[in-house]
Amino acid sequence: MSERINSAWSPSSREKERAQARKRISRKQAVVAAVSSIIVIGSLLTIVVTSPGWAVVKKTFFDINYGREVFPTVISGLWINLQLTFIGGACIGVIALGLALMRTTKSPALTPFRFLATAYVDIFRGAPLILIILLVGFGVPALRLHGISSNVIFLGTVAVVLTYSAYVAEVIRSGILSIHPSQRAAARSLGLTSGQTMRYVVLPQAIRRVVPPLLNDFVSLLKDTGLVSILGVTDAVRAAQINASRTFNYTPYVVAAILFLLITIPMTRYTDRAIRQRTNAQNAEGAI
Amino acid sequence: MSYVLELSHIRKSFGNELVLNDLSLSVQEHTATVLIGASGSGKSTLLRCINLLESIDDGQIFLDGVEISDPLINVDEVRRKLGMVFQSFNLFPHKTVLENITLAPIKVQLKSKEEAVDAAMTLLKRFDLADKADQYPDRLSGGQQQRVAIIRSLAINPRLLLLDEITSALDPVLVNEVLSIVRDLKSDGMTMVLATHEMGFATQVADEVCFLESGNILERGTAQEVLHNPKNLKTQDFLKRVHQAGRL
Numbered sequence: 006m007s008e009r010i011n012s013a014w015s016p017s018s019r020e021k022e023r024a025q026a027r028k029r030i031s032r033k034q035a036v037v038a039a040v041s042s043i044i045v046i047g048s049l050l051t052i053v054v055t056s057p058g059w060a061v062v063k064k065t066f067f068d069i070n071y072g073r074e075v076f077p078t079v080i081s082g083l084w085i086n087l088q089l090t091f092i093g094g095a096c097i098g099v100i101a102l103g104l105a106l107m108r109t110t111k112s113p114a115l116t117p118f119r120f121l122a123t124a125y126v127d128i129f130r131g132a133p134l135i136l137i138i139l140l141v142g143f144g145v146p147a148l149r150l151h152g153i154s155s156n157v158i159f160l161g162t163v164a165v166v167l168t169y170s171a172y173v174a175e176v177i178r179s180g181i182l183s184i185h186p187s188q189r190a191a192a193r194s195l196g197l198t199s200g201q202t203m204r205y206v207v208l209p210q211a212i213r214r215v216v217p218p219l220l221n222d223f224v225s226l227l228k229d230t231g232l233v234s235i236l237g238v239t240d241a242v243r244a245a246q247i248n249a250s251r252t253f254n255y256t257p258y259v260v261a262a263i264l265f266l267l268i269t270i271p272m273t274r275y276t277d278r279a280i281r282q283r284t285n286a287q288n289a290e291g292a293i
Numbered sequence: 294m295s296y297v298l299e300l301s302h303i304r305k306s307f308g309n310e311l312v313l314n315d316l317s318l319s320v321q322e323h324t325a326t327v328l329i330g331a332s333g334s335g336k337s338t339l340l341r342c343i344n345l346l347e348s349i350d351d352g353q354i355f356l357d358g359v360e361i362s363d364p365l366i367n368v369d370e371v372r373r374k375l376g377m378v379f380q381s382f383n384l385f386p387h388k389t390v391l392e393n394i395t396l397a398p399i400k401v402q403l404k405s406k407e408e409a410v411d412a413a414m415t416l417l418k419r420f421d422l423a424d425k426a427d428q429y430p431d432r433l434s435g436g437q438q439q440r441v442a443i444i445r446s447l448a449i450n451p452r453l454l455l456l457d458e459i460t461s462a463l464d465p466v467l468v469n470e471v472l473s474i475v476r477d478l479k480s481d482g483m484t485m486v487l488a489t490h491e492m493g494f495a496t497q498v499a500d501e502v503c504f505l506e507s508g509n510i511l512e513r514g515t516a517q518e519v520l521h522n523p524k525n526l527k528t529q530d531f532l533k534r535v536h537q538a539g540r541l
């Protein structure tokens with residue numbers, strides 16, 4: 006049995022020496038890191054700023070006044086990207102879950118669905134997103150089907166949802182497969198049907214396991230919504246493009262990039278933290 | 294004489310490996326049948342076949358006279374009558390102790406939540422685990438986890454309880470708290486089939502001991518007969534090795 010921590014403990018002189026030494030070492034490491042960062046970043050900046058074209062680049066990419074001027078149109082474009090991300094994200098979640106369940110089912114009645122789901126995932130995971138966007142965005146309106154909107158925002162969202170559902174389905178499926186068969190055996194031996202076993206035992210654990218990779222995909226989704234600009238949707242990228250081509254000043258692109266980064270960097274930081282916490286928790290759980 | 298469980302001429306192989314070969318066994322109500330045998334002799338496989346977690350290659354299995362090895366049988370209904378506790382605990386890590394126990398009563402037996410919780414709490418109190426009801430399994434000791442696993446399988450009021458080396462993942466101190474539950478169940482009249490390496494425990498609870506070797510029951514009888522006066526040379530050899538390992 007473990008001993009209680011003794012509150013009367015005070016560090017020995019040897020331990021005090023070691024603590025001193027550790028402090029010295031870490032101080033030295035901090036100094037080295039700072040110096041090396043200053044040298045590396047400083048020389049990079051110097052190379053850029055002293056380059057022959059810097060004056061021109063500064064004017065065409067980093068024109069602060071122009072940046073301020075285009076900021077409202079770019080940010081209203083970004084609002085489209087965000088809407089696309091959240092509405093698309095919800096659809097993706099539902100479709101991907103369905104695909105993952107179809108691919109992991111063993112029920113013979115669902116064999117054709119399993120086959121179709123596999124084909125679907127293969128196709129949409131294998132084809133470049135930009136091609137899918139072009140095909141859906143220009144192909145579907147050409148069919149002139151009744152009742153199918155030819156709104157580019159709608160079609161762009163559909164294309165992104167089609168592709169991302171395939172990615173996300175694979176992530177969820179890998180989560181389902183990562184649950185140890187003994188969990189299934191235990192549930193079935195209690196009399197739960199295979200559907201109940203999936204719903205109450207396998208899926209909750211699987212989803213928990215894949216939350217971090219799904220957050221990664223969510224960040225990619227936000228970035229990739231920028232691709233629908235090729236259909237003429239006035240999202241942040243397109244708004245920047247319109248302004249840039251009007252004045253031949255590329256500052257709007259930089260504004261758009263910074264706005265995307267302002268959203269994605271906190272998201273990736275959060276994801277990294279979630280992954281770390283998840284790993285720690287799993288280690289505590291041992292083999293399960 | 295009617296039996297709770299009857300196995301007749303069971304055959305089971307994995308690939309080229311014949312694990313159970315023409316094995317027959319009958320289990321009477323309110324008795325404990327103990328399976329012993331070397332590692333790999335097929336004890337777990339036999340229990341999994343009874344629970345229909347593995348399909349058999351040949352032979353028949355009857356539960357209360359009904360053939361459950363019939364491919365047309367509803368396996369979920371059969372499993373509701375059988376409780377199984379596994380070698381490693383297999384609790385659901387995302388559910389609390391109480392949720393682990395009430396899942397099957399609520400979803401399978403369609404009991405109301407209150408009823409299921411009441412029944413679960415009664416069992417938890419009886420086995421001294423009431424204070425752990427809201428804990429997650431990974432916060433419990435191995436012995437506590439295994440006791441919860443036993444309670445979970447009792448909560449569906451099984452006709453027959455299958456226990457697969459429920460103490461093999463535990464240190465000797467924890468073994469006793471788990472075995473005392475089994476002793477209690479035995480005195481309650483629960484019908485059980487259990488695989489174990491604990492010969493002392495087998496002596497205490499077994500009405501019949503079966504020694505498994507090369508896919509069949511080589512010797513069977515009371516604990517006194519099989520464990521203390523084995524007739525078969527292989528049984529003697531096995532027990533000698535167990536004895537040397539200090540487990541008798």
Ligand SMILES: Nc1ncnc2c1ncn2[C@@H]1O[C@H](COP(=O)(O)OP(=O)(O)OP(=O)(O)O)[C@@H](O)[C@H]1O
Nearest residue numbers: 307310312330331332333334335336337338339458
């Ligand atoms: N799913 C499987 N696939 C292939 N072979 C298997 C499978 N399950 C068990 N076996 C094999 O069947 C044989 C019997 O295994 P089983 O687990 O029933 O032994 P056991 O008597 O329970 O052993 P232990 O005392 O170590 O638990 C072993 O040789 C094992 O390798």
Ligand SMILES: [Mg+2]
Nearest residue numbers: 336337380458
């Ligand atoms: Mg075993």
